[in-house]
Amino acid sequence: MEHEAGSVGTVSALDIRPCTAEDFERFRELGLPGRVIQLHMRRFASQELGERIFFLAWNDDSLMGFGSLLMTSKYEDVRSTAGEFPELNGLEASPQGRGTGTSIIRFAEDEARRLGAERIGIAVERENNGARRLYERLGYSDWNNGFVIDRWFDLDDDGNETFEHVDEGFYLMKQL
Numbered sequence: 001m002e003h004e005a006g007s008v009g010t011v012s013a014l015d016i017r018p019c020t021a022e023d024f025e026r027f028r029e030l031g032l033p034g035r036v037i038q039l040h041m042r043r044f045a046s047q048e049l050g051e052r053i054f055f056l057a058w059n060d061d062s063l064m065g066f067g068s069l070l071m072t073s074k075y076e077d078v079r080s081t082a083g084e085f086p087e088l089n090g091l092e093a094s095p096q097g098r099g100t101g102t103s104i105i106r107f108a109e110d111e112a113r114r115l116g117a118e119r120i121g122i123a124v125e126r127e128n129n130g131a132r133r134l135y136e137r138l139g140y141s142d143w144n145n146g147f148v149i150d151r152w153f154d155l156d157d158d159g160n161e162t163f164e165h166v167d168e169g170f171y172l173m174k175q176l
Contacts (some may be wrong), residue, residue, distance in 0.1 A: 014100065015058045016107040019044050019066075023056060030063060034157030041159070043068055043090070053111055057093070057104050065093035065100045069108045073121055075148045078171060082143060085173075086112040088122040096130070105138055113176050120176060123148050123169045132170060140172035147171070 019040065027037050043054040050071070057065040072084040088108045093101035112120045122140060124132045126147070148171045153161040 013059070014064060014103050016055055016104060017058075019047065019054045019056050026061075027063075030061075032063075035155045038155045038157065038159035040066075042155075052089070053108075055104070055107060055111075057100055057107075065091070065104050067091040067104050067108060069111050069120075071115075075123070075150075075171070077145070077148060078121060078143070081145050082121075082173065085119045085121060086115065086117050088120060091122075091131075101131075101134060102138065105135075109174070109176060118176055119173055121171060121173045123150055123171050125150070125167050125169045128169075132172070135172050138174070140174045143171045143173050145171070 021044070024037065024041070024044075027040060032040075040054070043052065046052045046068075047054040052071060053069045055067060055069070056063060068089045070087045070089050073079050073082075073087045074089065078087075086108075088105065091101060091104060093104055109120055121143070122135060124135060147168045150165070150167045150169055152165050152167075154163040154165070156162050
């Protein structure tokens, strides 16, 4: 699926699509670090189990970004308070400020609609003001039930968990 990114100074056209097994050879050719490939392998395995859609944003042969649409929130507090709905997770876009993140978010929203969802959620670290402003510009608003605690691990090149991150963040939702 082709998505046009933002305005002047933006990435021209992105091919945003779910990750495939063939993409891992491209990751190696691009020289991605082993720890990054290991993380992508975990996301791909979760996609294969039907837990998420792990998508990549390509511009020709350049990987411009990625993200996951989880089938339901990873946060128990969100599920028990607001119900079950898809959640955008692990969004990364490079370079920033050129429309790639917006295109990835729109892709995730389109996928959530395709799945029949009426809303979508996303968590953002408290210190990540730029991302929060982007999400709010795109129609996301605070869920008004406090912060969520995100837990995730750094991996080494063999896929071993090396350090646990525990981050407090805002939780935002959008009606689709």
